[in-house]
Amino acid sequence: xxxxxxxxRNGVVTLTTDIGWAYAAQMKAVLxxxxxxxxxIDLAHDLPAHQIREAAFxxxxxxxxxxxxxxxxxxxDPGVGGPRAPLVLETPDGSALVGPDxxxxxxxxxxxxxxxxxxxxxxxxxxxxxVGTTFDGRDVFAPAAARLAAGAAGxxxxxxxxxxxxxxxxxxxxxxxxxxxxxxxxxxxxxxxxIPSGRLPAQVRSVDLRVGTRPSRTxxxxxxxxxxxxxxxxxxxxxxxxxEVAVGEGNAAERLGVxxxxxxxxxxxxxxxxxx
Amino acid sequence: xxxxxxxxRNGVVTLTTDIGWAYAAQMKAVLxxxxxxxxxIDLAHDLPAHQIREAAFxxxxxxxxxxxxxxxxxxxDPGVGGPRAPLVLETPDGSALVGPDxxxxxxxxxxxxxxxxxxxxxxxxxxxxxVGTTFDGRDVFAPAAARLAAGAAGxxxxxxxxxxxxxxxxxxxxxxxxxxxxxxxxxxxxxxxxIPSGRLPAQVRSVDLRVGTRPSRTxxxxxxxxxxxxxxxxxxxxxxxxxEVAVGEGNAAERLGVxxxxxxxxxxxxxxxxxx
Amino acid sequence: xxxxxxxxRNGVVTLTTDIGWAYAAQMKAVLxxxxxxxxxIDLAHDLPAHQIREAAFxxxxxxxxxxxxxxxxxxxDPGVGGPRAPLVLETPDGSALVGPDxxxxxxxxxxxxxxxxxxxxxxxxxxxxxVGTTFDGRDVFAPAAARLAAGAAGxxxxxxxxxxxxxxxxxxxxxxxxxxxxxxxxxxxxxxxxIPSGRLPAQVRSVDLRVGTRPSRTxxxxxxxxxxxxxxxxxxxxxxxxxEVAVGEGNAAERLGVxxxxxxxxxxxxxxxxxx
Numbered sequence: 001x002x003x004x005x006x007x008x009r010n011g012v013v014t015l016t017t018d019i020g021w022a023y024a025a026q027m028k029a030v031l032x033x034x035x036x037x038x039x040x041i042d043l044a045h046d047l048p049a050h051q052i053r054e055a056a057f058x059x060x061x062x063x064x065x066x067x068x069x070x071x072x073x074x075x076x077d078p079g080v081g082g083p084r085a086p087l088v089l090e091t092p093d094g095s096a097l098v099g100p101d102x103x104x105x106x107x108x109x110x111x112x113x114x115x116x117x118x119x120x121x122x123x124x125x126x127x128x129x130x131v132g133t134t135f136d137g138r139d140v141f142a143p144a145a146a147r148l149a150a151g152a153a154g155x156x157x158x159x160x161x162x163x164x165x166x167x168x169x170x171x172x173x174x175x176x177x178x179x180x181x182x183x184x185x186x187x188x189x190x191x192x193x194x195i196p197s198g199r200l201p202a203q204v205r206s207v208d209l210r211v212g213t214r215p216s217r218t219x220x221x222x223x224x225x226x227x228x229x230x231x232x233x234x235x236x237x238x239x240x241x242x243x244e245v246a247v248g249e250g251n252a253a254e255r256l257g258v259x260x261x262x263x264x265x266x267x268x269x270x271x272x273x274x275x276x
Numbered sequence: 277x278x279x280x281x282x283x284x285r286n287g288v289v290t291l292t293t294d295i296g297w298a299y300a301a302q303m304k305a306v307l308x309x310x311x312x313x314x315x316x317i318d319l320a321h322d323l324p325a326h327q328i329r330e331a332a333f334x335x336x337x338x339x340x341x342x343x344x345x346x347x348x349x350x351x352x353d354p355g356v357g358g359p360r361a362p363l364v365l366e367t368p369d370g371s372a373l374v375g376p377d378x379x380x381x382x383x384x385x386x387x388x389x390x391x392x393x394x395x396x397x398x399x400x401x402x403x404x405x406x407v408g409t410t411f412d413g414r415d416v417f418a419p420a421a422a423r424l425a426a427g428a429a430g431x432x433x434x435x436x437x438x439x440x441x442x443x444x445x446x447x448x449x450x451x452x453x454x455x456x457x458x459x460x461x462x463x464x465x466x467x468x469x470x471i472p473s474g475r476l477p478a479q480v481r482s483v484d485l486r487v488g489t490r491p492s493r494t495x496x497x498x499x500x501x502x503x504x505x506x507x508x509x510x511x512x513x514x515x516x517x518x519x520e521v522a523v524g525e526g527n528a529a530e531r532l533g534v535x536x537x538x539x540x541x542x543x544x545x546x547x548x549x550x551x552x
Numbered sequence: 553x554x555x556x557x558x559x560x561r562n563g564v565v566t567l568t569t570d571i572g573w574a575y576a577a578q579m580k581a582v583l584x585x586x587x588x589x590x591x592x593i594d595l596a597h598d599l600p601a602h603q604i605r606e607a608a609f610x611x612x613x614x615x616x617x618x619x620x621x622x623x624x625x626x627x628x629d630p631g632v633g634g635p636r637a638p639l640v641l642e643t644p645d646g647s648a649l650v651g652p653d654x655x656x657x658x659x660x661x662x663x664x665x666x667x668x669x670x671x672x673x674x675x676x677x678x679x680x681x682x683v684g685t686t687f688d689g690r691d692v693f694a695p696a697a698a699r700l701a702a703g704a705a706g707x708x709x710x711x712x713x714x715x716x717x718x719x720x721x722x723x724x725x726x727x728x729x730x731x732x733x734x735x736x737x738x739x740x741x742x743x744x745x746x747i748p749s750g751r752l753p754a755q756v757r758s759v760d761l762r763v764g765t766r767p768s769r770t771x772x773x774x775x776x777x778x779x780x781x782x783x784x785x786x787x788x789x790x791x792x793x794x795x796e797v798a799v800g801e802g803n804a805a806e807r808l809g810v811x812x813x814x815x816x817x818x819x820x821x822x823x824x825x826x827x828x
Contacts, residue, residue: 010312014301020739022610023791025566025595029617032593036562036619041308042318042594043301049740050801058298065305067312078801081776133776135791187296188325224357224409239299239411249326249354286588290577317584318594319577334574341581343588463572464601500633500685515575515687525602525630 008094010069012039013149016059017075018047019137026135027073027142034146050078052104054260056166057183057194060107061240068093071149073141074104081133086122086140087163088154089115096148098141103166118154119161120144171195177208177267182260184240189251192244193264197237200268207235210265211245211256225249235266284370286345288315289425292335293351294323295413302411303349303418310422326354328378330536332442333459333470336383337516344369347425349417350380357409362398362416363439364430365391372424374417379442394430395437396420447471453484453543456519458536465527468520469540473513476544483511486541487521487532501525511542560646562621564591565701568611569627570599571689578687579625579694586698602630604656606812608718609735609746612659613792620645623701625693626656633685638674638692639715640706641667648700650693655718670706671713672696723747729760729819732795734812741803744796745816749789752820759787762817763797763808777801787818 013031017024024045031038043062047055055076063072077084077100089097089105091112097105101119109115125143144157171180171194180195191211200207200221210216220234228234228248233255238244245252245264253259289307293300300321307314319338323331331352339348353360353376365373365381367388373381377395385391401419420433447456447470456471467487476483476497486492496510504510504524509531514520521528521540529535565583569576576597583590595614599607607628615624629636629652641649641657643664649657653671661667677695696709723732723746732747743763752759752773762768772786780786780800785807790796797804797816805811 012308012312016301018739021594021596021598022614022736023738025568025593025614026617026791028593028595029614032564032622033617033619036564040593041301041304041316042297043304044297046297062298062301062305065302065309067309070308079776079778082778134788134796138791184298186299187294224355226355226358236410239302239414244410288584288588292577317577317580317592318573319580320573322573338574338577338581341578341585343585346584462575463570500631502631502634512686515578515690520686 008069009071009096009149009151010067011037011149012041012066012070013145014041014043014063014066014070014072015045015075016043016047016055016062016072017045017137018049018051018055019045019075021045023135023137026138030138030142031146034143035150038146038149047076048260050076051260052076052078052102053166053168054184056104056107057168059104060111063108064111066095068095071096071098071145072108073137073145074099075137075141076104077102077136080136085161086120086136086144087161088118088120088144088148088157089163090118090154091115096154098145098148100136101164103164106164106166107168115163116154117161117163118158120158124157169194171199173199176270177265179263179265180243181264182258182262185253185259188246189253189255190238190244190246191252191256191258191262191264192238192240193242195243195264195266197241197243200243200266204268206268208267209235209245212258212262214256216265216267284345285347285372285425285427286343287313287425288317288342288346289421290317290319290339290342290346290348291321291351292319292323292331292338292348293321293413294325294327294331295321295351297321299411299413302414306414306418307422310419311426314422314425323352324536326352327536328352328354328380329442329444330460332380332383333444335380336387339384340387342371344371347372347374347421348384349413349421350375351413351417352380353378353412356412361437362396362412362420363437364394364396364420364424364433365439366394366430367391372430374421374424376412377440379440382440382442383444391439392430393437393439394434396434400433445470447475449475452546453541455539455541457540458534458538460516461529461535464522465529466514466520466522467528467532467534467538467540468514468516469518471519471540471542473517473519476519476542480544482544484543485511485521488534488538490532492541492543560621561623561648561701561703562619563589563701564593564618564622565697566593566595566615566618566622566624567597567627568595568599568607568614568624569597569689570601570603570607571597571627573597575687575689578690582690582694583698586695587702590698590701599628600812602628603812604628604630604654605718605720606736608656608659609720611656612663615660616663618647620647623648623650623697624660625689625697626651627689627693628656629654629688632688637713638672638688638696639713640670640672640696640700640709641715642670642706643667648706650697650700652688653716655716658716658718659720667715668706669713669715670710672710676709721746723751725751728822729817731815731817733816734810734814736792737805737811740798741805742790742796742798743804743808743810743814743816744790744792745794747795747816747818749793749795752795752818756820758820760819761787761797764810764814766808768817768819
């Protein structure tokens, strides 16, 4: 483990991509060639291809808990080779984020307290010449991450820059419910929404659930998958702090035939003494 | 690498789950935030969802060979949020196992020489407050593993407890054969059974194989996939020390349409001088 | 991190396999039991089963960029248990390659400057007795890699040997074009060919593309996926330095129904002043 560098980096470099293991391996080669003592941590290489918003949501949840001083590289980059800038973001805790300026880094940067951005200048990287323009993960982001993990400042790698924000979808609050959408589908087919679990009053035990254009149905609100009951559809609090739609021991995405981006609406009866 | 701690831990924490990479990444964040010098080793995150017995079998084979003093975390946990306890098991070699009390840890513990169990007391973890009750891997097991890897004893994290055993299925020995079942399907579709390879007399070169309710057929016993012959069904000794059903350069699970849990019966002709 | 050993190894052991995570985990157990301070790096465990040529191509691209003194283990080994030898190759940069003598190591060895080969002698490994003959990755290659990473020389593990070459397919150059084949399909379904990007004259902006036995069609040559346009088929320079066939934001392998091994032919109009 490298000693804590002058910029407070901790030697950890995380990788989050949609490019699969074989391409990610080439990034590891660059990282370890530059700095053999880096600790490269695979977060995910199987993110849905080209889905920037879903990746941004998952990246925030994965990398947000890492220790200060980590370097996080994100490669979901359908615009590679185009005009979008290669970025370094520096956050107040001494962490650095590296990736394309397509919004993928923005929610994580916000979680970590905001960021100063630098547009990577390839001439400053000392990187091997680019083979092509299809894999900045290897040719630009990995060499930049190695430099950052070794203590370089963002301003050593590029020039101050603005960066593109990405507003994860916000739920819409209504008098008798809340509307949102599916922002991530996990390995079990659970539909993770953007609706904060705290939006549902504690006493609500069932809701009218509408998924996409399907007819609304009344489903239970459970506190665990077990509590849902086998193959029963319902909602519960996800580990992202938001509502999820799940099927007990089953796959909600398959059952409902939906995925990320689909609208979700929850309604419930308000408990009032004068309700009829 | 951390120096060997007072309890003989070696700084290695392995992760075995059915939750996929993105959730497992959140466990890594907790581990490295607690102890930046831990060596986190991914064993598997693609185990079949909710299949505790298969996971227990694979976990034993994977983690059983790790050096003494490792900490092994297992998260195949369909009962999360329910009454099943979160456990630490301590084995005589200085290793520690962490996971739900659903039997997943039991075969590994037995292999390592037995275990003393402790029910994790969340108040002793110093963990961040639980976001929900759907992800004890991150909220309970990872912080416990970090403490253990740093040298904490099980009794510092919880109270002595019984733990649930899990008897992996045992083969039934008969005069002219043996019955068992498929306990794991590997990436190639090979059907790994619970029948010890040593049960077959050395001179047996072919067997009557019955898989599930399919008609019995005579198949060769080979000593390698190559020896089976291309696309030919047969049996051989698996790397788990048990019999496997395989197809040369093919996929037995797909060919036969079966998976873990399916009964297997092998019969062979006894070689006797007075056989007619 | 181990100090640089007497043979210039750097403590890094990479794993490239088609066996899946659960089997690869058993290799990690052997490696870390032998040498707890090794840095085991997963390159890929999801390579197409038994496809030696594709694995050799990908291995070269992944491992070729690692720092000198790394040990690279490759397990795509359909001939396990048969007569093919277990090999160690030593390259001039102090790296060592470990795997079966089926050609998988040859292109990487050539890239690294050639190799001296040794046939591993199991008696010299000090390995645990082999459970069977189905998993040399765990029983032979992992213990050999641990010894090599600790500084052992190939001659300490076996006897000098020849090794099997593997000629990756070479493109055929024609007056008005070039013929080659798909050597790898990446996670996005891009068809990576063996045709060097430099073969196409810089001014060529579109080509007649023939894939397998499908009718030829004129497609654009782009410099980025973005430049292809959404769902449009075309070619561009891959990150392997060769031509790839891709679909903008889409999956070329699915669209065309082809995979590795399929012939590719590109033709273009030569820009000559006397062309009619």
